[in-house]
Amino acid sequence: MDDPRADDEVLHRIQKLVEHEHRLLEQGQLASSDEEQLTKIQVQLDQCWDLLRQRRALRETGGDPETAKVRAPTVVERYLG
Numbered sequence: 001m002d003d004p005r006a007d008d009e010v011l012h013r014i015q016k017l018v019e020h021e022h023r024l025l026e027q028g029q030l031a032s033s034d035e036e037q038l039t040k041i042q043v044q045l046d047q048c049w050d051l052l053r054q055r056r057a058l059r060e061t062g063g064d065p066e067t068a069k070v071r072a073p074t075v076v077e078r079y080l081g
Contacts, residue, residue: 003065003066006055006065006066007052007055007056007065010048010051010052010055011052013048014045014048014049014052017041017044017045017048018045020041021038021041021042021045024037024038024041025038043073043076043077046073046076046077047070047071047073047076050070050071050075050076051068051069051070051071054068054069055068
């Protein structure tokens with residue numbers, strides 16, 4: 001059964017990651033550890049957006065959004081556009 005709260009949870013996670021990303025970017029010059037953290041955040045954001053798109057596509061095509069899975073960074077980082 002489709003649980004719309006799952007979408008809300010993904011959106012909440014996206015919001016928290018974006019807030020963290022903005023805090024890092026506001027610092028200006030980043031230490032290498034902060035740059036690594038920023039990269040990890042950006043990958044996690046890509047994964048979250050991908051998961052949300054999967055859920056929406058499954059829902060729109062009559063599939064079960066609960067079957068959507070977080071894809072590996074190597075998959076989501078290859079997307080274009």
